[in-house]
Amino acid sequence: MQNYIRKRAVKIAHHILQSSDTVRRTAEVFKISKSTVHKDVSERLPRINKELADQVKSVLDKNKAERHLRGGEATKKKYADENGSIKLD
Template sequence: MKDYIEERVLEVANYIIDSKSTIRKAAKMFGVSKSTIHKDITERLPKINPQIAKEAKKILDINKAERHLRGGRATKMKYKSANA
């Protein structure tokens, strides 16, 4: 694996852990696709640093469990502002 990829993977993982960010937010922040962030965290990070991988996985699991709530809240706000 190239050095710049390893650096990005660690930077993304630390960003997700520190800010409790979603994959979408991390992708926007680092200027890469959601697929790249997902591959970095799920495949590359465990090979580089398993401990950080576990921490990042916990955050992503929480985000995944809450996503249906966030989507519902966003839809509610969308229609509330459209009808106002």
Template sequence: MKEYIEERAMEIAHYIIDTNATVRQAAKKFGVSKSTVHKDVVERLPQFNLALAQSARKVLDVNKSERHIRGGLATREKYLHIEQRR
């Protein structure tokens, strides 16, 4: 694996752990796709830093389990703003 990919995977993992970021937030921060973030953290990182990969995966799993809640809150906020404009 190329060195820059390993470095990127480690940087993404540290960012996710430090900020409890979602895959989408990490992708935006690093200028890569959501698929790249997921592949870096879930597939590539365990090959050379298993402990870091496991820590990042825990954060991603929590985010995944809560995403339906965040989506519902975002929809609620959207419709509250629409009602306030009327």
């Protein structure tokens, strides 16, 4: 594994731990794909630092468990008018 990939994986891990960002948001911040973020934290990071990888995994598992709530909020915002009431078709 090349050194810049190791450094990126560790930077991504620290970012996720500090911000509790999702894989999607982390990918936006680092300007890389979601697949790259996922591969860095799930495959590469455990080979670099197992303890750090376990901490990141717990944050991502929490995000995954809560994603249905975030999705519901996005849909609610999408269909809400400027007064906050839901528009029905």
